[in-house]
Amino acid sequence: MQLILFLHEELHFSGELILHLYEYCVSRGKKTTSYIQKVGLSWHEEGIDTVEKAEARSLQFDTCFNAVNRAFALNRAPGISERRFLDRWNSFGFTGELIEEACSRALLSTSRPDFKYADKILERWHENNVHTMSDVKKMDEAHIARSQKGQASEPRRNTGTNRFNAFPQRDYSGNDLSDLESAL
Secondary structure: OHHHHHHHHHOOOOHHHHHHHHHHHHHOOOOOHHHHHHHHHHHHHOOOOOHHHHHHHHHHHHHHHHHHHHHHOOOOOOOHHHHHHHHHHHHHOOOHHHHHHHHHHHHHHHOOOOHHHHHHHHHHHHHOOOOOHHHHHHHHHHHHHHHHHHHHHOOOOOOOOOOOOOOOOOOOOHHHHHHHHHHO
């Protein structure tokens, strides 16, 4: 009863919104007052004050959440930091399909669910106005063309400084090699 009074008097939720909040939480298998309060506070912070806004937010979040869970095979609720990523991806306006593709690529590249890696992919797509899977394919093809063009012009030499390449490299001329061969 205290929670209902808090939601109504402190957060100014209507009776319909409080009922929807309870239905939303119970439908997800969460019946504790602490969870219901947490969701209510979250809705209040986001400016959700009508059932329509709550339904729209739930649908938007669920689409992103389901895409991430499918791609990363999490089968759990997102943590606080993970929820921030989901909110950010929703603000980009991506479909569940694009979010799932980015998460799948992150998983394939890192062999683990990596929200930061997926965020970088989605951020790059957002900067390049990618909105559909065909846009992703075009961007992939352009990337492949650029990398093939770079390889065709000049072969890449590893100039990194690791322990293998730390010693001075030898540069033998044809005569030096002949002299070494004849000495052998």
